[in-house]
Amino acid sequence: MKKKGWLTLLASLMLVFTAACGGSGGTKTSDGGTTPAPGGGGEAAPKEDKVVVWTYPVHGKYEDELKEHVADLKEKYPHITVETEVLSWAEGPKKFDVALNAGNPPDLYFHAVDGAYVDTGLALELTPYITDEIKNDYLPGTLELGQIQGKQYGLPLYQSLWAWGGNKKILEEAGIDWKSIQENGWTWTEFKAAADKLTTKLPNGKTRYALVTDGTSLDFIEMLTRSNGMPDVLNDKGEFQWNDERILDTMTFISDLMKAGHMPAETAAIQPAKRMDWFYAEEAAIVSKAIPYYDVMLQNRAKDIDSGTVQGEKIDFVLLPVPHNDGAERKTSMFGEGYVAFKQKKDKGEEHAKNTFLIMEGLSGAKAGNSANELVLPFVRKSQAEYFEGKGLGTEPTIKAAEIFANFKDIPVTLSLDAKNSGNQKKFKEQVVKPNIQALFSGEKTPEEIAQDFKDKGKQILGQ
Structure with a gap:
């Protein structure tokens, strides 16, 4: 065999060896998955994206908790940058309404779902992104707290009382x-x-x-x-x-x-x-x-x-x-509070919508159940209840009273x-x-x- 043929065969064998050994440069994420590396071959590396989150000081430690969530999400989704802003309870709703009316709301906003949001045409319907695994993690009657007329626009973080x-x-x-x-x-x-x-x-x-x-x-x-x-x-x-x-x-x-x-x-x-x-x-x-x-x-x-x-x-x-x-x-008076997803008037496309949901789910998962735990409120997800089992912060009389009051709840109109x-x-x-x-x-x-x-x-x- 000529020298040129040997070189071609050698190059082919090296490619096969590299693929077999997982040499695409992918890195392991904290949840055991693999994130593709830029230029690693195979599927194209995810495009860099930014998800904007407006929230509130949900409880006394929420700002520190939010930083931990964002760090976890950056490790899991390195191509997504999460930009957060913690609003004041007094001025935040006005700021959000102005942004929404201007057609440029944040991607995620901490609030109960509202039909007025849907009326703008900018609320992002989440049904295409919610897996059976996510649905089954929600306790009975809680996922519905993020719906308007049966369509999902939000993921509740807890049941407010x-x-x-x-x-x-x-x-x-x-x-x-x-x-x-x-x-x-x-x-x-x-x-x-x-x-x-x-x-x-x-x-x-x-x-x-x-x-x-x-x-x-x-x-x-x-x-x-x-x-x-x-x-x-x-x-x-x-x-x-x-x-x-x-x-x-x-x-x-x-x-x-x-x-x-x-x-x-x-x-x-x-x-x-x-x-x-x-x-x-x-x-x-x-x-x-x-x-x-x-x-x-x-x-x-x-x-x-x-x-x-x-x-x-x-x-x-x-x-x-x-x-x-x-x-x-x-x-x-009881209702679900959590994150509601939005598009912008200048739509950023389907990939951005998917990325928005990934961040939304990350801010609403098992560890995020700490908000319910801190606020002494009912959990909305099985994984949250399991994660914080035995770690309740309220006194027994308050926890018992909240359980009694919940028996008389009115579903939000x-x-x-x-x-x-x-x-x-x-x-x-x-x-x-x-x-x-x-x-x-x-x-x-x-x-x-x-x-x-x-x-x-x-x-x-x-x-x-």
Whole structure:
């Protein structure tokens, strides 16, 4: 054989040997898979991409936790750069709405799914990317919390639970049987009777109020209307609810608390963080809204008091159900919060959509269950429950109370509404409900005037 033939044969054998030995330059990832190396032959190396994530300080340690998740994802998907921004609860929603309306939302946004997002045409439907393995990992009824009319747009991270929170010492000194209330609930009449006992003058001349809430959000009114037979402004059939005697009764209940001095006169100006200052100072017996995480938060505060880094009295937390109208059923506000995926007006293509889902799944998996664990909320995935088994942070009474409250949960109406109704409901809340609630707290409008305004504006905005 000629020399040229030998060289050709030798080169062929070297190629075969290289392929057999896996010499493509691929690297092992942390989960045992292999990531192709650039220029390694075979399949083309994945194209470099960037996924933008906007989120919130979900719990006290979430920013550090997020950095760990991003590092894990970079190891698993080296071709994807994850750019994160942690928004403030106060300003974040406005920033997101501006970006969404401009057609340039982040790829992933931490929020509950919303039909108004779908109405923009920019929400990314996830059905093509969700495998059976992922579906089967979700606990019954939890994956649906990321759906709008049966289509998947989000992956829930936990099941949120809204309630009220009380100071155990103050409640017991006033003779309030909080254990019975956790078990059996309480009516508006029963709450008013308790409020009479809880509202008092303190030795320093200040008033201790029965209840303090913030006056800038809609959480308070939504919890009370839900506890008066109205699941939301609309019901799951899209029918207007806040246009009859039930909304007038709800407004009157709030107005009566204000007139009786059970809530601060300056409620309309109280920011969410400020209401907790009242609670810490023991100038509020009960705070709305409260989530089970407040139990952990107050445990950590007690440690800081012991160490001398924080001044104040230690507070033992009691999770309380929202009182319901005397003729209505007890209800708990629960919904799924997690990541929702979006496209941009200038679509970045299918590969980017797939990469977005890879990051979304990574931020919602087993280790991400720490958010539910920290917040003392129900897990949504089997892998999360297994990963954090025996590591629960809440006290036994709070965990038990949350389990009881969950038996009375209302499925969010927004999951059943079409995009038009969902968008109109959001518009009604922003343009009509917010200013009217402020006017109610400040005494500028009567419950009757507000109820009439709801009827009138409901015809204009909702067509009902």
